[in-house]
Amino acid sequence: MAVTAKDVAEACGVSRITVNRALSGNENVKPETREKILKKAQEMGYVPNLIARSLVNGKSKMIGIVISDIKNLYFSEIVDAITRQARARGYMVCTCTHDSDCQEEKRLIEMMKGYCVDGMILNCVNRGGEFKDWLDKLNMKYVILGYQLLPESYTVGVNENKSVKDVVRFLKAHGYNKQVFVVPPLYGEDGRINIPHYQRASGFQEEAKKQGCDYHILYGNDTNEQALEFLKKNTGEKPVFLCTGEMFAIPMQKFLKKNGYRAPKDYGLMTYDRLMYRFWNEEAIAAVDNHVDQIGTSVANAVIDLIEEKEIPMNIEVPYDLEEGTSL
Amino acid sequence: MAVTAKDVAEACGVSRITVNRALSGNENVKPETREKILKKAQEMGYVPNLIARSLVNGKSKMIGIVISDIKNLYFSEIVDAITRQARARGYMVCTCTHDSDCQEEKRLIEMMKGYCVDGMILNCVNRGGEFKDWLDKLNMKYVILGYQLLPESYTVGVNENKSVKDVVRFLKAHGYNKQVFVVPPLYGEDGRINIPHYQRASGFQEEAKKQGCDYHILYGNDTNEQALEFLKKNTGEKPVFLCTGEMFAIPMQKFLKKNGYRAPKDYGLMTYDRLMYRFWNEEAIAAVDNHVDQIGTSVANAVIDLIEEKEIPMNIEVPYDLEEGTSL
DNA sequence: CTGAAAGCGCTTACAG
DNA sequence: CTGAAAGCGCTTACAG
Structure with missing residues (x-):
């Protein structure tokens, strides 16, 4: 050997x-x-032999990442940032994916414990108090990806409720009084709610009401068609569509273009994140840039701070930016 | 504890x-x-406690992945496939990235050894016999990502030299006798050659010559402009551009479109891989699909077979497909 | 059916 | 300046 x-x-x-x-x-x-x-x-x-050392020291210098899917650009970017920051602070990273399977997530978390990671970063699909109790019983240090996603837990992410309110005002300042929020189904096939999207939707509603906007919500699996109908029936003011992700905004833009509607002539368009954007050199859609790399860096720092017994706030807000584009 | x-x-x-x-x-x-x-x-x-178990068993059930950059779609897709296959066979995966830094790559490989991974998957930037000797001295099991990339080593990947020859014949069968290979600089800033691209370029040349094609190679950092010039000066036959990646093909297509040239009316276009394609619902560029997920699955199987003392071939060829699109 | 002993490769006191 | 001893949590024979 x-x-x-x-x-x-x-x-x-x-x-x-x-x-x-x-x-x-x-x-x-x-x-x-x-x-x-x-x-x-x-x-x-x-x-x-680092694992022999781990055994005696009681610390492995490993961080476990348990997420749903690394092919998702959001996660590959986060994992990249976590990996870099962890290495900078002397930690190695182990990543595994649960494909949003609740049972598998628990198995993986237990496995991470078995491998004695010093801390974990979770994009958890399990929710609520029961899961929280189960997790705490493992007696591991962990940080949740997603602002205030799991009660009484350390979380890191963008304050979605707050950011969407900024967006409403931003769009209003751009002259859009008719605002349309476009969101895929809030409940998955398993009946569980998508909390970040819910936070956005409810924040949108609150602020649009407060600002006296003419606001609408398109919701479901056929939002492209709904948006087209909306434009066809629309009279008067030019509306703006606020999509909850590039995966929806970009196809919608193409779909509407095919049907003769163009941004920003016929409608305004804004989206969340600019992850795909880096692959192209075309016009940018106005976007809420959540600085995914910063989320990764912050969550890595958070879990390492926990490991090293430093005090950190319970819920860490990562800043976002509203980015101009050619679509407003 | x-x-x-x-x-x-x-x-x-x-x-x-x-x-x-x-x-x-x-x-x-x-x-x-x-x-x-x-x-x-x-x-x-x-x-x-799995690390205590590792210590006595002499096997950790961990596989180390040392690659250049996980934000690269090629690698995020491969890591995803590796992770899944490894889990299916009872292994966990640790990933780290070296950003094509040769020194860092060696450090990470040593670290993986320190963590007692049972085997490693490497997308190595170090090359040649000296590196190979260094690697072998570590006495670890490893598989290289990239067909015949490191001599006398287990490798998994697409036979680039062979696939490009198929492409030349494929394009010829589509009526293209004027073929233009588009490739970024073959030598990096550090003076080291990009072997897969070199394999493609030389295979292209051989086969195009053999087929009696009117062939050209555009090479460098300004291939968009070169392609435009080529089209402007071109008389007679319609040419086809074969780009070594979507990162080049898609911007080129947009650039040429802006300048009044469209595929397939004014030129043919073919590319390698369809990684970005899954994000869009637009027309597909004809492509050599290297089935990146299969590469991941194969390389995971290869390294686990090695770990489990099964015999595997030295160089494993992963199949590819030539995909029709709307660009020819 | 059950347990005492030795050992994986390291680290951390403690003794010289 | 150097080493013998104990122990991290487990597994693998071997003995009852």
Whole structure:
């Protein structure tokens, strides 16, 4: 098997403790001995066994990430940011995906515990107090991806309720009084609610009402068609569509274009995130940029702070920006 | 800290060995004792410490993935496929990224060894015999992402030299005798060659010559402009551009469109991969589909087969498809 | 059916 | 400056 400290020790005619001391930079080693050990270790290709070290130290320097799907651009960008920040602070990252399967999520979290990760970052599909109790019983440190997503837990994310209110005012300031919020079904096939989308939808409603806007909500799996109907029937003011994601905004833009409606001539368009945008050099849709990389960096810092026993706020808000584009 | 087998044993008034036997499904435990142990373990939230197990078993059931950048769609798709296949075979995955930094790649590989991964999947930026020697000295199992990328190593990928020849014939069969290969600089800033692109370029040249095509190669950072010039000066036959990636093909298509040239009216267009395509519902560019998910599945299987001491071929070719689109 | 012993590779006191 | 001892949580023989 692999070369161990013991092998190096034998090759040098000293004890493994001395080898360890030399390698760890401890001062109490005779310079010549140290030299010899370092040289031999190098020669023999000695790499310390980190899991043995974990076992005795009680810390693994590993962070577990349990998310739904890494092919999703949102997550690949977050995982990238987490990986970088974790490495910068001396941690390695293990990622696994549960495809929004509640049972699988629990299995993976237990597995992460089994591997003794020092902390976990969760994009949890399980919800509510029962899950929270189950999680706490594991006695692990964890941070939830998503602002205030799980009660009484450490969370990191954008305050969706607040940001959408900014958007309403932003659009109003751009002269749009007729505002249409476009959102896919809030409830999944399993009957569970999509909390971030719900936070946006309810915030939109509150603020649009408050601002005296003529507001509407398009909801469901056929929002493209609904939007087209809306434009056809619309009289008077030009409306703006606020889509809850690029996955909806971009196809909608194409669909409407095919049917003779163009932004910003016939309607305004705004979306969330600019993840796909980086692949193209075309006109930008106005967007709420949630700075996904910052979310990743923040959540990595949060969980590492927890691990290192630093105090952090319960719910960390990551800032967002409203970005102009050519679609308003 | 966490609940150990010892804790469960004490709670049940038996030895930890008995606990272990009950939990591992060993038959030699009195049914009542087993019942009691299973119940207590469940109650106490016992999760076996997998790194302690790794230490004694000499295998961690972890696979290390060392790649350049997970934000790259190619890699996020591969990592996704690897993760799924690895889980299906009982392995967990640790991923880290080196941003094409040769030193960092070596550090990460050593770190993976330190964490006792049973095998590694590498998208290596280091090349050549010296690296190969260094790698082998670590005495780890590894598979390289990229067909025949590192000599005398297990590799998995598409046979680029072969596939591009198919493409040349495919385009010829579509009536294109004037073929233009579009490739970014083959040498990076660091002077190292991009082997897959080189394999494609040289295969293209060989086959185009053999087929008696009127062939050209556009090469560099301004291939959009070069393509436009080419079309402007072009007389006679309609050419086809074969781009080495969507990152080049899609912007080129847009650029040419802006300048009044459209595919397939004024030119033909073919590209590699359909990774971005899944985000859109627009017309498809004809493409060599490398089935990136299959590459991921294959490379996961390859490394796990190695770990489990099964025989596998040195270089595994993953099949590709030539996909029709609306651009030819 | 059950347990005491040895060991995986390391670290952390403690003794010389 | 150097080493023997104990222990992290588990598993694998071996003994009763």
